[in-house]
Amino acid sequence: MPLSAxxxxxxxxxxxxxxxxxxxxxxxxxxxxxxGAGKGTLAAILARALVCSQEQDKPCGCCxxxxxxxxxxxxxIITLRPEEEGKAITVDQIRWLRSDAHxxxxxxxxxxxxxxEADRLRDEAQNAMLKLLExxxxxxxxxxxxxxxxxxxxxxxxxCQELSLTRPQGADDPCSDPDLDALAGQLADLWMARDEQGLxxxxxxxxxxxxxxxRCFALLDRLSARFTRQMTQGSDPRQALRGVQVVEQLRGxxxxxxxxxxxxxxxxxxxxxx
Ligand SMILES: [Zn+2]
Numbered sequence: 001m002p003l004s005a006x007x008x009x010x011x012x013x014x015x016x017x018x019x020x021x022x023x024x025x026x027x028x029x030x031x032x033x034x035x036g037a038g039k040g041t042l043a044a045i046l047a048r049a050l051v052c053s054q055e056q057d058k059p060c061g062c063c064x065x066x067x068x069x070x071x072x073x074x075x076x077i078i079t080l081r082p083e084e085e086g087k088a089i090t091v092d093q094i095r096w097l098r099s100d101a102h103x104x105x106x107x108x109x110x111x112x113x114x115x116x117e118a119d120r121l122r123d124e125a126q127n128a129m130l131k132l133l134e135x136x137x138x139x140x141x142x143x144x145x146x147x148x149x150x151x152x153x154x155x156x157x158x159x160c161q162e163l164s165l166t167r168p169q170g171a172d173d174p175c176s177d178p179d180l181d182a183l184a185g186q187l188a189d190l191w192m193a194r195d196e197q198g199l200x201x202x203x204x205x206x207x208x209x210x211x212x213x214x215r216c217f218a219l220l221d222r223l224s225a226r227f228t229r230q231m232t233q234g235s236d237p238r239q240a241l242r243g244v245q246v247v248e249q250l251r252g253x254x255x256x257x258x259x260x261x262x263x264x265x266x267x268x269x270x271x272x273x274x
Contacts, residue, residue: 009038020057027136030118032148050141067190074107088125094129118144120151184219187199192236
């Protein structure tokens with residue numbers, strides 16, 4: 001189920017699923033909704049679906065393109081972030097995007113540009129994107145994330161398909177953490193695909209960030225829940241069962257000082273049953 005990582009939003013999933021099954025996605029989307037609604041999670045799924053090498057049932061999660069996308073290293077998925085923390089993406093960055101979009105994809109059939117906080121783009125920057133949205137190269141795709149789609153120019157909105165997300169119930173729960181949910185989903189997918197390299201890369205990436213122990217254990221809870229679900233609903237219950245066992249072993253190390261990087265390293269080392 002390609003959309004299982006996205007919490008709630010049942011009607012939207014129903015609308016998207018046939019298009020993912022048929023491998024037919026448009027070229028420009030606005031993903032709108034409040035913080036915690038799952039815009040980042042859905043953008044990651046759509047980006048994977050756009051670069052996945054399968055004809056249908058995208059994203060498959062298993063092809064080399066999906067694995068690279070999961071590990072955050074696919075060269076044809078480009079996330080445009082503000083040059084300075086707290087600032088908006090500049091018109092110069094959009095000009096760069098405009099010229100980069102005319103360079104063919106490196107590996108995939110499509111090239112995907114993700115723009116978080118697109119509603120913070122100034123009018124000038126939005127106007128600089130118009131021609132690209134209307135008449136860009138056929139392989140280019142754009143995912144514009146916005147808390148408030150009303151912050152985008154009507155000319156931009158009219159050129160995109162709008163996918164409106166809502167915060168799932170329970171999102172106000174203090175235990176709710178969309179970043180943690182997304183990371184747990186990513187780890188579980190890599191584990192189920194036995195993607196040692198993907199886990200290793202994620203391990204190196206995460207090692208740099210300091211986490212509180214409570215958050216590490218909240219991640220384990222989420223991983224355990226995902227593997228348990230996979231044991232009954234997934235196609236590889238044995239690997240899911242091993243996932244549950246490894247998470248339990250990790251939980252048993254609670255007495256020791258363990259960082260999130262260690263945890264992912266442990267998962268990585270045990271992925272092939274070593
Ligand atoms: Zn794939």
